[in-house]
Amino acid sequence: MKHTPTIRAELDRYLQQEGLNIAQFGQIAGMNRGIISAIVTGNKSMSINQLDRITEAMGLPEGHFYDLFIENYIIDHPPNMRRIEPFLFRCAELDKLDAIRRVVGAIMDNLLYSPKLFEIAEELLAQGRNAAALLLYERVAEAEKYQHSERLAVCQYRIFTIQVGDDQSRNLKAATLFEPYIERLDEMDQLDALKDLANVYRSLRKWDKVEEVARIMRAKAEIQYILKHEQKSRERNESTKKLTRPLFVYISYADLLCASVYEAQGDYQQALQYTYAYANLDWVKETDEDTQHWIGLFKHWAKANVIVNKLLSGDTKMLQDYVEYIDTAEDTTEEDRVIQLLNIMIAANRYDIDVSNIIKRFEADMVSLSQHSSSDMYTQQVVPDYFAWCGYELAHYYLHRSFYDDGFKHLMYSMVSYHTLNNETYFINCMGLFLHFRDHAVPETKAAFLNLIEKVWMNNVKKNGTVDHRG
Known part of the structure; x- marks a missing residue:
């Protein structure tokens, strides 16, 4: 022994x-x-x-x-949460995840400990100790998988938000696994969950899923909005405080998502109808400061997107209107700037417009093209995809106009970004563009391209293994 x-x-x-x-x-x-x-x-x-x-x-x-x-004190002893709880927090502080795994494994045979471990996970998440929180959520979810409880659904929601990261193939898997649990969440939590899920699908350009989730979110939000103003009960108003945004935002954001779906599919007339819908917010009953802030944002987005849809549909005269709008827009973020530049570059490449002078206005922003860390699912997921896409459109523009140094610089940026995002489809698009213009690449650029391809190849070999063809 x-x-x-x-x-x-x-x-x-x-x-x-x-x-x-x-x-x-x-x-x-x-x-x-x-x-x-x-x-x-x-x-x-x-x-x-x-x-x-x-x-x-x-x-x-x-x-x-x-x-x-x-x-000495946990395994083979009756679980003592007064000892275990501070130990788990201390292990999380020191990033001792294996120790957390052992403790949770030792006590989770008994479902009675699920509520307490869930509470600890929530506190760890609030502290930003996501890896430790994830271990607890996963074990609680595993223990409760046959209980069909709201706690199980919340665990799956937390697991989804923690796991979503740079790798788009993993994000798709996380979204697919989480989606069936949404209906088990509290009515208000469902709205935020649907918003986050839609943003992940949007970053993946899964437009059919974006539309499906947006329509569900809109229907649920409309019901809650009607109930809120019919009942005007304290309980109903208290429940809406759980939301990360005012209740009306989920209705209008669903319209914005549907507009983005039709824009991506080239149906600009339908996109405009949805854009006009989220621009018109006269039906909103609230008048508080937060509501006014969001109404202002939707009107700001709508004004820009009406111009963009007309521009992308072929009305190239709208380019000047768009530039004037950009010049006069207030509180423009770096995210806004890359989206504005992306729209201009898509139009320029589609309709062969010379936008060299316009690009110069964005030079400072182009220098800072980079991915952002954020807890907001839109900024975390959609924006990095726009940065990578913008790099590709800039590369396409410069290479077709024989500005090879600038073209290859933006193309290499886009390739690296799509590799980080693990987006094979658009990585291959970048490869095709490079190969089309490879005769114009200097030796250093060709070497950088080959090194990146070899790195991607080696990563795929490590991830997927190799096949032994002996026999």
Whole structure:
């Protein structure tokens, strides 16, 4: 039978080795000698705070005894959440995810601990300790998979939001796995979940899914809006406070999403109808500051998108209107700038318009073309795709006009971005554009291109393995 060492044996050995008595060690550790004595003799268990003090006093790195703590005080013991909870938070602080895995695995046979672990996960998420929170959400979801509970649905929502990242193929998988749980969420949580799901599908350019999710979100939001103003109950108003945006926004944002779907499909007339719909917000009953802020945003977006839809449909005279709009627009963000430049470049490439002078206005923004970190699903997902797409359109424009240095610079940026996003379709588009103009690339650019292709190839080999053709 394997003998498991104990922390108290390690401490006792250290005291003998260093020639320290309990009182002396207690002074070093800042602990009462009685507590040290009780720990050494085995008459008292210890808290994680006491363990950290003992570890520091022994000159050992933080968390040195955590595996032993699990063995000595958690595994094969009745779960004591007063001991386990602070231990989990401390493990999260030190990024000791394996220790969290062991603890949760040891106690999650009993569903009674699901609510507490869920609470801990929520607190860890609020602290930004996403990796640790994800472990707890996954175990709670696993334990409750046959319960069809709202908690299970919330866990799946949290797992989805944590897992969504740079890799678009993984994002598609995360969205597909999460979607069936939306109906089990609280009515208000459903609206934010649908908004986040739509934004992920939008970044993936899965336009049929964007439209499907947007229509569901609009229908649910309309029902909630009617109920809110019919009942005017405190309970109904309190429930809407859970939302990240005013309730009317989910109705109007659904129209905006549908407009983007039809724009992407080249149906500019239908896109304009939806754009006019979210521009007209006279039906909104609220008048508070937050509402006015969002109404202003929708009107701002609508004004720009009416011009853009007319421009992309072939009315090239609208380009000057768009430039004037850009020059007079207030509170323009970096995200706005890249979308504006993208729209201009799509029109320029589609209708062979010389926009060299216009591009110069965006030079400062082009220097800072980069991906953004954000907790908002739109900024986190849709905007990086626009940056990569903008790089491709700029490359297309410059290469077809024989400005090869600028063209290849933007093309390499776009290729790297699409590789980061793991978007194979658009990465291949970039490859095709490069190969079409390869005779105009300088040796350094060709070398950079080949190095990137080799890197992508090696990554795919590592990810997918190799096939042994012997036999």
